[in-house]
Amino acid sequence: MILILIGIAVVVLVVVFGMYNGLIGKKNNVENAFASIDTILKKRYDLIPNLVAAVKQYMEHERGLLENVTALRAKATSGNISSDEAITLNNEINKTMGGIMVAVESYPELKANDNFKDLQRSLNEVEEQLSAARRAFNAAVTDFNNAVEMFPTNIMAGMMHYTRRQLFEIPEVERENPDVKSLFA
């Protein structure tokens, strides 16, 4: 009889440990995934000065855009900002970069420039990696949220004060189509 009780206790303990460790693992995966977003954002910040330098001499009329993106970058890399702020800043950066890329369309010389082409490839790559990191983060969060809300791990999560986390969503950058008519006017 005692043996059976001990057996049951051991099984319960193993299950509890399993759930506990599983939850910790999932939480760490979320943090890990956020860190990888951060790495790629840094990579992108590094590209911004290069972009500005490459387009500056061509884009006389879009000075405002370039100054704007430089300022945003300075803010984003200044360090003491929360992750929410980082996300908002990046949405701003997205929008401004989109604007610059649209403006590039009216400078065929710039578009044909080899340095600029390389830079554009690098930017494309960073965007693609950023989207991948975001998807990885969202997958980790979904996994974590499932564990937090589903039975029986939700009991354990409640005791550990784990709550649902937000998914990382970035609004589609609204790219205006370049106005072809004005180019030939």
Next chain:
Amino acid sequence: MKTVEEFKAYYEKDLRPTLEILEGERKSSLRNASIACGLIAVVVLGAVGTILASGGPPMFALVLAGIGAALAFGALQLFTRGFKSQFKDSIIRPIIAYVSPELTYAPQGKVSRGEFQSSTLFKHRIDRYKGEDLVEGLVDKTGIRFSELHAEYKTTTTDSKGRRRTQWHTIFKGLFFVADFNKHFHGRTVVLPDSAEKLFGRLGQKLQSWNVSRDDLVKLEDPEFEREFVVYATDQVEARYILSTALMRRILEFKRKMKVPVHIGFVNANLYMALSIKKNMFEPRVLRTILDFEMVREYLEDVMLAVGIVEEMNLNTRIWTKE
């Protein structure tokens, strides 16, 4: 892309005259093979008859008949070998050149065993590795290589009477395709047909995450893709960098079109694709006439299928840092 009409014109002008010569070749080799088979039949049947008439062991007669059948099959292969290699050289080779002059064809060549193993798509130990019909070259900016492959392993069992029996089991048989992938990556990502999740749902996914012979399970957000495939990778972010939402869709559509199991691996800067196609591709037929446009068109379609993977997977899009 060239149209069927253009190919038909090409067939009439360039392929048909060669096919007519080869048809004669086919007939004569088939005739020789039949004569040989007839001779073998006469000898074997005679021997079997004598054994049975003289009250010899029927088992022995049966074995002899088996040997006879094997000999006849061997004779057929032997007599048609020349025709087959001629056919590949003068029909398959021009068809491949017709698709793209940048492709080369080696009827005896195959994707190397090392490369097949480095794809990590199939992890079983290989005991026999065969292949043929290697095509290699550039499709626009993308280097490709494909061949037919057949990889097998063997099991040997010893029964109660101490007789050893060796059996061969197929690991993979079909078309194996390698292409230079259009994005830089360092780790390993494999996309395999999903069996567990289809049958057991979430529990199946749990089981998949415990698969020790593979890397980490990657759960992707496309539910249709997830139902058809299971993805393992060394790096969660990189796997998603490679498998963009667009590429997942492309893979899914490709799989549905092909209707055969599809394994895809991203390793060593390459895309590896294993299509478990049953038929023996690029193989001339011996028993029926070869003066048939539909038959030639099928060869063309087979080549186009493999070359078309570049287009299907969008590999010529080079907007990232890899040129």
